[in-house]
Amino acid sequence: MKHQFSSSEEHQHTTGSQRQNTQETQSTAGHEFATPEEMLRFDASRTIPPPGVAIRLRESLIREPVPAPAWWRRLWPW
Numbered sequence: 001m002k003h004q005f006s007s008s009e010e011h012q013h014t015t016g017s018q019r020q021n022t023q024e025t026q027s028t029a030g031h032e033f034a035t036p037e038e039m040l041r042f043d044a045s046r047t048i049p050p051p052g053v054a055i056r057l058r059e060s061l062i063r064e065p066v067p068a069p070a071w072w073r074r075l076w077p078w
Contacts, residue, residue, distance in 0.1 A: 033039040049057070 031039075031042065033042065
C-alpha cells in the first residue's frame with residue numbers, strides 16, 4: 001500500500017528540498033570582482049605567505065627608496 005501525501009505535506013517537503021538546494025548553491029557560489037586588483041586584494045587578505053617569503057618581502061620593502069617630494073612642495077615648502 002502506497003502512502004498518499006496531502007497537498008500541504010507534499011508542499012512542505014518540496015519547499016524544504018528547494019530551501020536546501022538554495023543554501024547549497026549560495027554556499028558554493030564564488031565572489032564576483034569588479035577589477036583584477038580587487039580580486040588580488042581579496043586573495044592577499046586570505047592567504048598567509050610562507051615565513052621565508054614574508055621575511056624576504058619585509059627586507060625588500062626596507063631597502064625600497066623613499067620617493068622624492070612632489071615638485072610643487074620643493075617650490076613652495078610651507
